Amino acid sequence: MATVSLRNLTKAYGKTRVLHGLNLEIGDGEFVVFVGPSGCGKSTTLRMIAGLEEVSGGEISIGGQVVNHLEPKDRDIAMVFQNYAIYPHMTVRKNIGFGLRRAKMPKADKEKRIEEVGAMLSMTEYLDRKPAQLSGGQRQRVAIGRAMVRDPAVFLFDEPLSNLDAQLRSQMRLEIKKLHQRVNTTIIFVTHDQVEAMTMADRIVIMKDGHIQQVGTPAEVFHKPANIFVAQFIGAPSMNLLEGRAKGQGVEVAGRKIARATGVAEGAAVTVGIRPDDLLVTEEAGSFEGRITVLEPLGSETLAYVDIGGQEVVARADGRNPPALGAVVQLSVAPENLHLFGADGKAIR
């Protein structure tokens, strides 16, 4: 177990700069998930922590020790790759035991440790099989086993679940989370799937174009997104964004004053974000009025796409008695559920 800290970490490939000064403190035993769109630099960051990529600038330390110039094997980390990378010519037992080659312990103890890890991943009966005889999920478990067996200070995962089907993915998600609760090792997990991030993380790091956008608990990034990017990236369906303008002591959207906002210059552009979950189709007079263009029944509720004065928003309606297509409806939102963003995209608090 160990803390990990990134200080002003940068990475450039030749002239192309892909990371622009990351700062992050990861606590001992914390489960941190890096999430962001493709190409934002998640893998690069992880690989730099692992020592597979050189650091262009800044500092990485693990357990308080600067590791910039340490070989991967001397960093006390283990990594699980997206495509598993378990050795096809070795049995599961050999694969798992591979990480113990350098460990100075008696052979019997190694065997015992392999059995232990195998049992923890419910792979006991497969220990003598070759990877070709395993399913995708089992292979992934072998890869995790190989990482676990050494009892490293930090686990690094690079999109380990993206090759699994949806059902297996949610099952493995749970297993990795349980594993973390049991071994309590610091975990850094990379994914581009925000559901994975929300469900597993103690803290989420949201990245875009080589910059950290926000670091926070799942609740924080969901309820208090730091900027428009985070607001849209986290949560499905995506947050509605409406263009408004500061007027008086509030914000006016589609001709209606809907929120209070202080400290915003009169007449400045303000973006109002409302999660579809917070925007309800009601009978009574609400904040907006609009016509329903599309209905998406989801069972317990129905998503209604509503056109309000030329801007389309997604709202939540009852699943049993959905409104009719083309109907003109009222939409209501509680004031505390409004997210306001300034012209620079940053949240106004």
Add this chain to the structure above:
Amino acid sequence: MSEVKASANSLMQARVAKGPRDPWAVLRWTLLAMGAIVMVMPIIYMLSASIKYPFEMYDLNIIPKEPTFENYTYVLSDGRFLRWFGNSFLIATLTTISAVFFDALVGYALCKFQFRGRTFVFIAILSTLMIPTEMLVIPWYLMSKTFGWLDSYWGIMFPGVMTAFGTFLMKQFFETVPDDFLEAARIDGLNEFQIWWSVALPLVTPALSALAIFVFLGNWTAFLWPLIVTNSQDLYTLPVGLTTFSVEQAVEWELIMTGAALATIPTLIVFLLFQRYIIRGVAMAGLKG
């Protein structure tokens, strides 16, 4: 059971029925048969000649009237033959081990490491492929003379201890090995040589086997260079030695054919030994399914 039989029957009928209706099939089979005959005839003739007495040598019958194994006893009891066989075997084996080892090592480095001059080295190696052996024997000879390698095992072997073709082949095959395997091993604490040896090499066994067969056969049948570089009979390789059967008194074809028949045995063994590794494509099995 009867169902199986029935389906087998109908399968055969289908085949028979299909035959005459498809004129291309006739052409295809004729061409294949001709090819097979052209390939197999010399081998059959060689085997048949090796069990003939000299008086029957120039009859073209395949099954001799009086078959004999005397040629074999003669050849196998002749010390020279065994010596040449041994020479060839030693040289071909050592060159194969060396060539496969170094070709794989260099191919791996050229494929998986970034270093200055990498492309230049690769192109330089490739360009040697375009020079035929016949042109190389002169510089080889001059080199051997200068270094005193003439008429020695090392003199016979040195041109083949590493091959440009093998390096190229291995480089191409290592391209199919995902870097993740190597990085996982790096994290697991292997040094670069161990990664190559215990992770990368096992993933390209089909290529290694193909290369091993190729190099072994090439060296086993090599004639020109061993002929030029050796003087003493004791150092002759089998192909060189076999020709001297004919120069001594008269041409003793039955003995040459017997020697040649015996010479095919190691190549068969090598092929049988390695070909199963070629067929098994292992490289991708450890990745996502």
